[in-house]
Amino acid sequence: MTKKKPFFKELSGSPWQVKLSCAVMGLGQLCYGQIVKGLFYLGSLAVVVLYFVKRGFTDFIGFFTLGTQEENLWLGIKGDNSLTMLILGLFSIFILIFTAVLYVSNVKDAMFTARQKAEGKKVHMLRDTLATAADDKFHVTALTFPILGVTIFSVLPIVFMILIAFTDLGGSVVYPKLANWSFSAWSKILSLGQIGGTFAKILGWNVLWAVLSTVLNFVLGLGMALLLNKRNVKGSKFWRAFPVLAYAIPGFITMVGFKFMFSQSGPINYYLDAAGKMRIFFLTNDASAKWWARGIGLFVNAWISTPSIMLMTTGLLSNINTDLYEAADLDGASAFTQFRKITLPYIIFATTPVLIGQFVGNFNNFGIFFFLRGGVISNYADYFLASDTDLLINWLYKLSVDNNYYSIGAAISLVIFLITAAVSLSVYVRSAAFKEEDTYQ
Amino acid sequence: MRRKKLTLRRASDHFFTYLALIVMSAVFLFPCLWLILASLSKTGSLYDFKGFFPQAFSFQTFIDLFSDDVNGLYPYKTWFFNTLYVSSVSCILGTILVLLTGYVMSRFRFKGRDTIKKTTLILGMFPGFMGMTAVYIIMTQLGLINRLESLIFLYAATTPVGYMVQKGYFDSIPNTIFEAARLDGATNLEIFTKITLPLSKPMIVYTVLTQFAWPWSDVLLPKLLLKERDTWTVAVGLFNLPETHFARFAAGSVFIAIPIVILYFCLVKYIVNGLTAGSVKG
Numbered sequence: 001m002t003k004k005k006p007f008f009k010e011l012s013g014s015p016w017q018v019k020l021s022c023a024v025m026g027l028g029q030l031c032y033g034q035i036v037k038g039l040f041y042l043g044s045l046a047v048v049v050l051y052f053v054k055r056g057f058t059d060f061i062g063f064f065t066l067g068t069q070e071e072n073l074w075l076g077i078k079g080d081n082s083l084t085m086l087i088l089g090l091f092s093i094f095i096l097i098f099t100a101v102l103y104v105s106n107v108k109d110a111m112f113t114a115r116q117k118a119e120g121k122k123v124h125m126l127r128d129t130l131a132t133a134a135d136d137k138f139h140v141t142a143l144t145f146p147i148l149g150v151t152i153f154s155v156l157p158i159v160f161m162i163l164i165a166f167t168d169l170g171g172s173v174v175y176p177k178l179a180n181w182s183f184s185a186w187s188k189i190l191s192l193g194q195i196g197g198t199f200a201k202i203l204g205w206n207v208l209w210a211v212l213s214t215v216l217n218f219v220l221g222l223g224m225a226l227l228l229n230k231r232n233v234k235g236s237k238f239w240r241a242f243p244v245l246a247y248a249i250p251g252f253i254t255m256v257g258f259k260f261m262f263s264q265s266g267p268i269n270y271y272l273d274a275a276g277k278m279r280i281f282f283l284t285n286d287a288s289a290k291w292w293a294r295g296i297g298l299f300v301n302a303w304i305s306t307p308s309i310m311l312m313t314t315g316l317l318s319n320i321n322t323d324l325y326e327a328a329d330l331d332g333a334s335a336f337t338q339f340r341k342i343t344l345p346y347i348i349f350a351t352t353p354v355l356i357g358q359f360v361g362n363f364n365n366f367g368i369f370f371f372l373r374g375g376v377i378s379n380y381a382d383y384f385l386a387s388d389t390d391l392l393i394n395w396l397y398k399l400s401v402d403n404n405y406y407s408i409g410a411a412i413s414l415v416i417f418l419i420t421a422a423v424s425l426s427v428y429v430r431s432a433a434f435k436e437e438d439t440y441q
Numbered sequence: 442m443r444r445k446k447l448t449l450r451r452a453s454d455h456f457f458t459y460l461a462l463i464v465m466s467a468v469f470l471f472p473c474l475w476l477i478l479a480s481l482s483k484t485g486s487l488y489d490f491k492g493f494f495p496q497a498f499s500f501q502t503f504i505d506l507f508s509d510d511v512n513g514l515y516p517y518k519t520w521f522f523n524t525l526y527v528s529s530v531s532c533i534l535g536t537i538l539v540l541l542t543g544y545v546m547s548r549f550r551f552k553g554r555d556t557i558k559k560t561t562l563i564l565g566m567f568p569g570f571m572g573m574t575a576v577y578i579i580m581t582q583l584g585l586i587n588r589l590e591s592l593i594f595l596y597a598a599t600t601p602v603g604y605m606v607q608k609g610y611f612d613s614i615p616n617t618i619f620e621a622a623r624l625d626g627a628t629n630l631e632i633f634t635k636i637t638l639p640l641s642k643p644m645i646v647y648t649v650l651t652q653f654a655w656p657w658s659d660v661l662l663p664k665l666l667l668k669e670r671d672t673w674t675v676a677v678g679l680f681n682l683p684e685t686h687f688a689r690f691a692a693g694s695v696f697i698a699i700p701i702v703i704l705y706f707c708l709v710k711y712i713v714n715g716l717t718a719g720s721v722k723g
Contacts (some may be wrong), residue, residue: 158564
């Protein structure tokens with residue numbers, strides 16, 4: 001392989017075809033006789049130019065102005081929609097970046113062909129190009145679609161929401177009103193007003209919930225795995241079937257089912273009624289429901305998540321070297337000591353990443369209170385568009401999807417991101433200390 | 442004396458072990474049994490139940506589920522085929538994409554690999570549906586609202602973010618196999634299709650299962666993107682059933698839970714492997 005020259009130095013010394021490719025994407029390839037590739041580049045360029053002439057340029061400008069023309073029904077003027085303009089402008093920026101990447105790849109490709117020619121090798125035709133795509137460049141071919149998909153449907157929306165957090169969109173500022181870039185969402189969250197107060201209350205409960213549910217699920221799941229692993233349990237496959245059943249049932253069925261079970265006219269209240277007791281407002285919009293609903297949430301979440309933790313720890317338990325236990329037996333260690341000294345350290349070591357994943361997952365557990373207490377808004381305790389069981393993520397949903405408070409919702413998503421990122425990162429840093437993996441494996 | 446004490450201890454150990462097992466099984470089995478009983482109830486409303494038990498039993502609800510859509514309010518048959526369509530297509534596409542991503546990230550070293558690794562790591566830290574508003578607007582612009590294809594695009598396109606489990610599996614295949622194939626002149630594409638995939642059956646099964654189960658039971662995205670009753674998936678439909686149609690909810694749930702439950706029971710071995718593969722590698 002020849003030593004690579006610096007990009008621009010090589011470019012200035014390259015033949016006219018390469019320079020043609022620099023001027024117009026694909027022309028150089030056409031001149032080298034690479035018809036299909038040349039047409040592909042040329043066609044892409046035509047599409048991009050057409051897009052920018054037709055709407056891309058206006059979209060791009062709109063990204064910065066967020067709309068200049070307010071709707072006027074009297075004069076019949078169609079107004080600008082700031083929300084749509086923001087995302088279309090962002091889209092045009094993505095297209096711009098994508099075009100730049102394509103352009104560079106086009107120039108590099110022309111330079112590659114020039115080098116081939118200079119060394120007296122055959123110029124790559126379509127068949128060779130396809131062969132390279134299947135072999136040397138397999139990673140590029142294979143990752144094109146995943147990256148494209150993730151960029152459009154995951155990265156673009158997230159960047160959009162990050163930007164939204166720095167506008168005043170939402171609340172009273174929705175179409176036909178025009179939005180502006182501003183920090184108003186942050187000052188509302190951090191102030192002592194109703195929104196700030198709700199934020200503080202929900203954040204506190206959210207942290208408590210994440211800790212409680214992670215610990216509860218882990219302890220129960222590990223307990224079940226140890227129980228099924230006991231030497232005196234016969235037919236452990238049979239007993240294990242019950243948690244697996246719970247694991248297999250789609251989560252929303254479980255959650256809606258439990259909602260019916262604890263509803264005002266559900267079976268639990270039926271028996272309370274029959275016993276002559278007062279009905280309990282388990283999940284309703286009532287001040288007394290607060291801790292009932294929170295407890296039920298913990299229980300239902302455990303019902304759903306413990307089986308997977310049980311299955312996982314069972315798999316891990318079977319990996320432990322049995323010699324360790326035999327040696328411990330010989331030394332006269334009790335079952336409890338064996339558990340504390342051998343099983344627990346290993347399990348905690350092996351499941352730390354999962355535990356963090358569980359914590360983050362529980363912190364952002366949208367489903368549980370969405371299904372159990374959908375639509376409930378507590379107005380007795382000064383919550384702003386939220387209920388006393390809502391986690392930040394539920395509040396975010398109610399704000400931005402149900403009530404169009406876009407910028408506040410987006411700011412909350414960023415807060416959630418900061419918290420989960422901090423937790424995950426602190427563990428990644430620690431896991432560097434876990435580099436002596438071999439001690440356990 | 443000592444011997445007797447030991448057996449007593451043993452007996453109590455047995456007793457408490459099995460007591461715990463029975464309690465655990467009951468906790469998990471009872472809600473399922475309750476729903477199955479409810480699906481066989483003769484009257485549909487939750488108000489007519491005597492506690493956990495229906496007043497009279499019949500198969501009518503299951504028949505009604507498919508034959509009587511209550512004036513177009515609950516077209517379960519349409520929902521069912523919508524769900525089947527979305528789940529199977531996005532499962533196939535998503536599996537291909539995530540396997541490719543996991544394989545490339547495991548076997549290849551190239552410029553930009555670290556960027557991809559870090560980006561997916563960061564993407565995973567954002568709350569799941571943070572971009573829902575944006576997704577809705579994008580789909581409106583693409584004219585895909587009320588179209589099942591919008592869901593397929595979304596499910597399939599976002600799966601590669603979770604490639605770590607697949608990568609962990611591919612990491613565990615010994616490198617010598619690939620080197621030998623390389624020496625025999627196989628291209629990278631051939632290595633992937635003819636060597637890697639046949640070796641990865643457990644991981645493929647796990648991936649297919651999880652990729653299928655996710656759209657099968659997701660409520661949020663369909664609820665956001667499908668506004669017309671005819672285009673709903675089963676999950677959205679069941680979610681919208683009121684208490685007066687409790688038996689219909691139960692029957693509909695039992696009907697879509699059964700295939701998934703059977704699959705899970707047949708494939709529980711693969712699931713355990715997938716779960717542990719994800720955990721050790723992190």
